[in-house]
Amino acid sequence: MFEYFPGNYVWNLSVVATLNSGGLIDEVDRACRPLRALAAQGSDVGTRELMAAWAAVADQLEGQAADAEKAGHRRTAGQKYLRAANYLSQAERMQSAKGHDRAAVYQRCMDLLTRGIELVDPATTRVEVPFEDSSLPAYFTSAATPSSPRPPVVVMWNGLDSTKEHMYAAGFAVELAARGVSTLMVDCPGSGEALRLHGLTARVTTEDWAAACVDYLETRDDIRADRIGLVGWSLGGYYAPRAAAFEKRLALCVAWGANHNWGAVQKRRLEREGENPVPHYWGHVLWVWGETDLDTFITKAEAVHLDGIVEHITVPFLIAHGENDRQIPVAYAHRSYEQAVNSPKRELRIFTPEEGATEHIGLDHLPHVGTFIADWIGETFTELDGNSR
Secondary structure, three states, rough: OOOOOOOOOHHHHHHHHHHHHOOOOOOOOOHHHHHHHOOOOOOOOHHHHHHHHHHHHHHHHHHHHHHHHOOOOOOHHHHHHHHHHHHHHHHHHHOOOOOOOOOOOOHHHHHHHHHHHHHHHHOOEEEEEEEEOEEEEEEEOOOOOOOOOOOOEEEEOOOOOOOOHHHHHHHHHHHHOOOOEEEEOEEEEOOOHHHHHOOOOOOOOOHHHHHHHHHHHHHOOOOOOOOOEEEOOOOOHHHHHHHHHHOOOOHHHHHHEEOOOOHHHHHHHOOOOOOOOOOOOOHHHHHHHHHOOOOHHHHHHOEOOOOOHHHHHHHHHEEEEEEEOOOOOHHHHHHHHHOOOOOOOEEEEEEOOOOOOHHHHHHHHHHHHHHHHHHHHHHHHHHOOOOOO
């Protein structure tokens, strides 16, 4: 993995995620260069300064975008708005859950992304998935064409600290659309806008919000309701398989990072084993899961595992994992595969250091793992229709 900040895994992961999601190396370098001394002091120190540095680059881009828009250069403006949103969303992800301005920064991320989408991406719209007495905010990227007005669709879920804005920036929906598949990128309870602005926290029973996503998609006339897949990355590698085990309207499932026993990972982290995904880690997980003390959270987390669950998956199931994932042991990928005995098409893909995409969810080479998964999804939907190539 490219390590801009030697010895600071958490900050380095953010840098490679930014670069592999449309960030430009000059802009990333200008934001990060003043932070090197702070980064050497650990992942928790200096996150507010990190926010300020990334915001300065985003401010400049927003100004340039506004000028381009006034000059009628819509594509140039849209690209700059999207990069500004990418930088801000990565920096916002690194802040303390108690940061007083976090909601305002996140709102600005959404505003910038929305303007960028309006200018350069007519296939994508913002939607709301009704959920209990609230809703799950999402972006929908349509792959519908005159020759294929009702294509298959994939629901994409994030993890512990990512957002629908990160999912959009990753470009996965573009890859799926090129393969004739639409994408619904959803902020699950405990993540993104659902957590920050709606107050929805994570829960063990992810089939609850899977049902909401399927119910919503069944109301649309531009997708195939019998061809709804589910992809979850990072903690979504628990969320998605759990949901696919019990929500039988789903047609396929992908664990983009095998989070087979996330509860056990929390106990390892208490012993300082393995790497954390974000600074201020324990404050973040308490926020996500709606708990106020660590002991209660650890007890709740014990139920966040897939033992006795994945054998209920009866649809095609892909597990993609990095051999050098420093957060989630690769052994969990093998465990999910071994237990998914009732999947008619189960596949385990381990990404190696020699090829890249070997870190957590392949963030060190995100396009490599993303295109592999997109190919698998496209081929699997074709096979389900009896048109195997």
